[in-house]
Amino acid sequence: METLMLLGDEALAQGALDAGISGFYAYPGTPSTEIVEYAQVSKQAKDNNVHTNWSSNEKTAMESAIGMSYAGKRAMVTMKHVGLNVSADPFMNSAFTGANGGLIVTVADDPSMHSSQNEQDSRFYGKFAMIPILEPSNQQECYDMAFWGFELSEKYRVPVLLRLTTRLSHSRSGVKRRNPLPQNSLNKPDDLFQFMLLPAIARKKYKHLIALQEKFVEESVKSPYNIFDLDGKDNSLGIICTGLAYNYLREVYKGEPVPYPVIKISQYPLPRKQITQLYDMCESILVLEEGMPLVEELITGLKHKGAKPVKGRLDGTVDRDGELNPNKVARALGLKDTYGKDLPEVMVPRPPALCMGCPHTDSFKALTMALEPYGRGHVFSDIGCYTLGFMPPHNAINSCVDMGASITMAKGAADAGLFPSVAVIGDSTFNHSGMTGLADCVYENTNVVIVILDNRTTGMTGGQDYTVFGKLEEICKGLGVHPDHIRTFVPLPKNYDEMVKIYQEEIAYEGVSVIIPVRECVQTLKKKNKKEAAK
Amino acid sequence: MKKDIILAGVGGQGILTIAAILGNAAISRGWYLKQAEVHGMSQRGGDVQSHLRLSEKPIWSDLIPLGQADMILSVEPLEALRYLPYLSNDGWIITNKTPFKNISNYPDIEAIYKEITSYEKHVLIDGDEIAKEINSPRSMNVVILGAAIDKIGFSQQEIEEAIRTTFAAKGDKIVEANILALQAGMKAK
Numbered sequence: 248m249e250t251l252m253l254l255g256d257e258a259l260a261q262g263a264l265d266a267g268i269s270g271f272y273a274y275p276g277t278p279s280t281e282i283v284e285y286a287q288v289s290k291q292a293k294d295n296n297v298h299t300n301w302s303s304n305e306k307t308a309m310e311s312a313i314g315m316s317y318a319g320k321r322a323m324v325t326m327k328h329v330g331l332n333v334s335a336d337p338f339m340n341s342a343f344t345g346a347n348g349g350l351i352v353t354v355a356d357d358p359s360m361h362s363s364q365n366e367q368d369s370r371f372y373g374k375f376a377m378i379p380i381l382e383p384s385n386q387q388e389c390y391d392m393a394f395w396g397f398e399l400s401e402k403y404r405v406p407v408l409l410r411l412t413t414r415l416s417h418s419r420s421g422v423k424r425r426n427p428l429p430q431n432s433l434n435k436p437d438d439l440f441q442f443m444l445l446p447a448i449a450r451k452k453y454k455h456l457i458a459l460q461e462k463f464v465e466e467s468v469k470s471p472y473n474i475f476d477l478d479g480k481d482n483s484l485g486i487i488c489t490g491l492a493y494n495y496l497r498e499v500y501k502g503e504p505v506p507y508p509v510i511k512i513s514q515y516p517l518p519r520k521q522i523t524q525l526y527d528m529c530e531s532i533l534v535l536e537e538g539m540p541l542v543e544e545l546i547t548g549l550k551h552k553g554a555k556p557v558k559g560r561l562d563g564t565v566d567r568d569g570e571l572n573p574n575k576v577a578r579a580l581g582l583k584d585t586y587g588k589d590l591p592e593v594m595v596p597r598p599p600a601l602c603m604g605c606p607h608t609d610s611f612k613a614l615t616m617a618l619e620p621y622g623r624g625h626v627f628s629d630i631g632c633y634t635l636g637f638m639p640p641h642n643a644i645n646s647c648v649d650m651g652a653s654i655t656m657a658k659g660a661a662d663a664g665l666f667p668s669v670a671v672i673g674d675s676t677f678n679h680s681g682m683t684g685l686a687d688c689v690y691e692n693t694n695v696v697i698v699i700l701d702n703r704t705t706g707m708t709g710g711q712d713y714t715v716f717g718k719l720e721e722i723c724k725g726l727g728v729h730p731d732h733i734r735t736f737v738p739l740p741k742n743y744d745e746m747v748k749i750y751q752e753e754i755a756y757e758g759v760s761v762i763i764p765v766r767e768c769v770q771t772l773k774k775k776n777k778k779e780a781a782k
Numbered sequence: 783m784k785k786d787i788i789l790a791g792v793g794g795q796g797i798l799t800i801a802a803i804l805g806n807a808a809i810s811r812g813w814y815l816k817q818a819e820v821h822g823m824s825q826r827g828g829d830v831q832s833h834l835r836l837s838e839k840p841i842w843s844d845l846i847p848l849g850q851a852d853m854i855l856s857v858e859p860l861e862a863l864r865y866l867p868y869l870s871n872d873g874w875i876i877t878n879k880t881p882f883k884n885i886s887n888y889p890d891i892e893a894i895y896k897e898i899t900s901y902e903k904h905v906l907i908d909g910d911e912i913a914k915e916i917n918s919p920r921s922m923n924v925v926i927l928g929a930a931i932d933k934i935g936f937s938q939q940e941i942e943e944a945i946r947t948t949f950a951a952k953g954d955k956i957v958e959a960n961i962l963a964l965q966a967g968m969k970a971k
Contacts, residue, residue, distance in 0.1 A: 252805060252815065277822030362822030418818040418833075418844035419805070491844075498843035573847035585849030587869040593893045594863055597792065597885055599828035632826065640886075707823060 248424040255415035256281035258386040258422045259353065262393030264291050267428035269320035269348070270298030272308035274679060275708035276327030277362040278416035279355035283325055284711075295430065301705075303714045304650070304679040305330035309337040309352070316350040316406075317442055319434025321397050325353040328367050333650065333680070335372070338406075342376040343444055343452040345404040347436045349397030355411040358538055358570035362413075362707075364630065364647060366568060368538035373408035373515065377456055379463050380515035381409045381472070382490035386420040388472060388513060394425070399466065403459055404441075412537050414570065415491055460516070468520050472513035475521045477528070480508045485529030487512065487522065487542055492535035495576040517545065526555065533579060534559035537571050600635060606702055606766035607633045609738035609746070611643035614669070614698065617750035621667055627660065629653040629681075631673035632706040632768075644671055651680025657695045658688050667754045670697045675705035675713040682722060688759045689727040696753050696760045699723075702768040710771040723761045732756055738764040784837035785934055786846040788865045790856035792882045793830050796923035797857060799948070801832050803927060807936050807944035808836040818844045827884050829861055855930050857909065857923050858882045859894045875901050876930045878909035878922060905929050907970045913963060921963035928967020938968065 253261060260282045263271070273283040286292045286299040298315070302308035305326040315322035324334070331338060331354050338352060354369040373380035381396055383389045389411070396407045440448050467473060474493070484507045488496050493511040500506075510525055512518070526532060526546070532555060534543040543559035558564040564579050565571070577584050601608050611633075618625055628634060628644035629652060636643040646656060653670035661668035672681050677699050688695050699719055705711040715722060723733050734749050736742055746764070753760035787804070789797040801817050808815045818833040833846045848867050853874045856862035862877035869875070875898055881891055898904050907929050909922040924945070931941050942961050949957045 252809065254819070281821070361820070414818060414844050417821050418816060420816045420841075420844075421809075421814065494842040494844065498847065502839065502842060572845050573843045577847070585847055585870075586867055587849045587851070587871075587873070588866040590866060591863055591897045593889045593897055594860070595885065595887050595889055597827075597829040597860070597864075599793070599823050599826040600884060602827060603884075635826065707826070709821070 248426065250421045250423050252419055253386055253390075253422045254281055254417055254419050255383070255386050255389045255411055256355070256417070257285040258389035259393055259409070259411070260285040260289070261422070261424065262390035263321075263323050263351070264289060264297065265425055265427040266394040266397050267321055267430045268297060268323055268393075268397075269430045270312065270315045270322045271325065272298070272302050272312045272322065273325040274302055274304050274308055274330060275705050275711045276330050276355075277708055278357055278413040279325045279327045279330070279353065279411070280708045280711070281416070282353065291427070301711055301713060305334040306337060309334035309341070312350060312352075313337060313341050313344065316346045316348045317436060319348045319436075320431045321349040323351045323353055326355070327363065328354055328356040328369050329363065329365065329649065330354070331369055331372055338372065339376050340444055341406045342378050342456060343449055344442045345452070346400050346406050347404065347434070347441065348431050349400040350406040351393070351396040351400060351409050352406055353409045353411065355413070355416045356538060357413050359413070364649070368541060369408065369410050370515065370538065370541050373410070374541070376408070377460060378405055379407050379466065381407060382513050382515070383409070383411070383415065383472075384490045384493050384511065384513055385415070386418070386422050389415065390422045390424070392472065395472070403462065405456075405459065410490070412491060412570065464516050464519055467514045467516055467518040470514040470518070473518055473521075474509070474511035476505070477508040477510070477521070477525060481506045482508065482528050483530050485525040485532050486510070487525065487532065487534045487546070489513070489536040489542060491537045492571055492576070495571055495573045496535060498573045499577040499580065499582055512542065517542065522546070529555070531556040531558065533564065535565065535571065535576055535579065536560070598638060600638060601632065601641070602769050604769045605632070606738040606764060606768070607636060607700055608641065609740060609743070610698065610700055610764040611636045611641045613738075613743055613746035614671070614750055615641070615643050616747050617754060618667065618669070625665065625667050626669045626671055627653045627656040628670070629672040629676045631676050632702075633671060633673055633700050636671070650676055651684055654681050654684035654695070654697055655687065657697070658684065658693050661693050661695050666694065668695050670695060672697070672699055673706065674699055674701040674703070674719060677719065678713045678715045682726065685723065685728070685759075685761070686726050692758045694757050696750070696762065699761060699763045701763050701765040703765075704768045704771045706768045706770065710768065710774065719763055728759050728761050732758065732760040733763070734760070735763045735765055738766050783935070784835070784839070785853070786851045787834045787836075787853045787855055787934065788846060788851045788868050789832040789834055790854060790861040790865055791830060791858050792861060792884065793827055795857045795882065797830065797832055800855065800923050800927050801834050803924070803941065803944045803948045804834060804836065804934070804936075806947045807940045810940065810943060813838055814841050816841045816844050829864055831865060853930065853933060855926065857926050859891070859898060859906070860889065863894065863897055872903065874903045874905070874930070874933050876905040876926065876933065878926050879906055880908060880910035905971055907967070909967070912966050912970055916962050916966050918959040918963055921960055924960045924963040925967035925970070928964040929971055931968065938964070
């Protein structure tokens with residue numbers, strides 16, 4: 248078969264397509280977005296009627312994927328790490344229901360927070376849910392593990408967590424394809440109690456999941472994706488690498504054999520047999536893992552008397568936070584580190600910024616003016632391009648916590664007596680998690696001003712559409728906001744005075760106000776114009 | 783043989799196109815390739831970089847280790863300096879001269895040039911101006927690539943072929959404009 252040059256994300260999507268997937272479900276989130284974007288433009292996906300549309304959020308995506316699995320077909324839900332927090336409820340319970348058609352939950356972590364509000368390691372979720380975890384180390388494994396994950400999922404009727412990290416998601420390399428498999432046919436579960444988590448059934452399900460644990464360990468012990476390179480080595484040190492960390496280890500030895508015994512983990516739970524063997528044969532252990540010290544904690548245990556030294560992120564051999572790189576691994580091994588030249592004095596940072604002509608800039612400028620009499624600290628915001636409104640010269644917002652938190656935090660602060668209490672949220676973020684918060688405000692007629700910045704797209708992740716496009720005003724009305732206090736304007740410099748006035752009037756109104764500035768994102772507009780011109 | 787190249791610029795300046803062209807040239811040779819890109823928040827006018835690794839032998843790390851890059855290839859002069867910790871002792875700095883000023887504290891441009899020219903192995907050319915001269919202002923990135931290909935070790939013919947592959951879907955006009963840009967960049971040094 249042909250070789251393709253693919254990002255890790257794309258390799259996984261192509262693998263899933265070739266492995267007979269029937270549906271991808273997702274809400275965009277860096278670094279996971281390109282998985283579904285790849286499928287959305289794939290002719291193969293279209294020809295085979297594979298579901299690739301975006302979902303409203305990660306929870307709805309997860310539940311839809313579980314539903315597709317119920318119907319006997321192979322499904323994958325994809326998200327960034329914080330998306331798994333949003334969908335944690337169906338995720339945890341899916342371990343109890345198990346799968347019918349193969350079900351892969353793909354989560355792309357972002358260590359070093361290149362484009363995220365926190366750093367968390369989704370392997371803990373996999374362990375928490377007691378399901379197998381796959382952690383590919385390169386693009387080819389991303390492709391192959393789609394096949395492997397679906398097989399494993401169907402063999403044990405259990406969802407499988409597949410964990411990516413930024414450097415693999417967004418790095419390109421050659422990937423060899425296999426012959427594509429057909430999709431599963433529609434096939435309801437044999438046991439119609441399978442997805443019925445009433446306590447009496449759920450208790451049995453839990454015992455079943457517990458009983459599967461040893462089988463999962465056996466799978467890891469013989470997994471072709473775990474590498475056990477143990478013989479004929481210098482036993483003063485044993486190295487355990489997970490996922491991508493293995494590449495950095497091989498890099499620092501220039502691709503030559505590593506002098507110490509090495510285990511590479513790409514499938515969990517940990518292969519206890521070989522890990523024990525490594526521990527017994529070596530004087531000390533070094534754990535190299537991308538993310539939090541999950542494996543290291545398991546091996547360190549109680550540090551009882553006579554325990555062998557375990558080195559890694561916990562003892563400071565490797566930095567506790569941030570992503571790994573070849574230099575960190577070289578230092579952990581006491582090898583000669585390399586470094587170019589220090590940055591010259593003339594260097595200054597160039598942080599991301601709102602684009603030239605961005606509608607948010609105009610919306611923020613007028614809002615800041617309207618709030619001037621009250622001093623700073625009144626604006627709760629959210630996750631999206633507009634979070635950059637924090638940066639100078641805008642200095643326009645005061646919080647960024649999680650998707651939808653702007654509205655509910657503004658509510659809590661208003662409940663506490665803060666006036667004015669303003670929420671600034673994007674249209675797609677409102678779609679994702681804003682509506683329920685607005686319902687809370689309407690229920691109590693809380694004195695808040697909610698600004699929904701409608702740039703007609705999901706901007707920060709590159710311009711994806713969303714499910715309630717064009718319906719924001721109707722939704723606010725439907726949720727009970729008084730029509731007189733749903734205001735819209737076009738955020739342009741020429742409308743500045745009108746914008747300030749609308750903000751002032753709604754701040755003065757005691758109750759729930761929604762202001763919707765509507766102007767398309769300059770990036771999606773540019774793309775659209777280019778496409779038009781090409782016609 | 784291997785070539786580790788840090789591609790640098792500001793979001794939207796076209797460094798991924800350079801990566802695609804070099805990638806296609808490497809594939810034609812039957813070489814291995816890894817290319818780490820920046821997506822997401824940083825693309826919003828912030829600094830962006832791509833680690834491009836080309837090699838006859840399999841490549842392990844997606845990231846180039848600090849101090850081991852053979853070249854910094856930049857479409858913006860300040861951004862060329864941002865990755866100095868990655869540059870090996872005998873590495874090249876090849877960069878565009880035209881600053882992209884989207885920050886209020888952009889440093890004195892002469893100080894930036896002075897820093898760049900303090901490296902013996904440097905090429906500093908006005909890619910924007912050259913691209914304008916050949917009536918192809920959007921091809922600045924390929925002009926800069928043109929100034930680098932002999933240092934990377936590719937022939938003109940190989941890169942022209944790679945340009946044809948990379949831009950095939952965009953039509954002959956775009957292909958020819960980029961080949962002209964490549965040639966102008968090669969002559970510019």
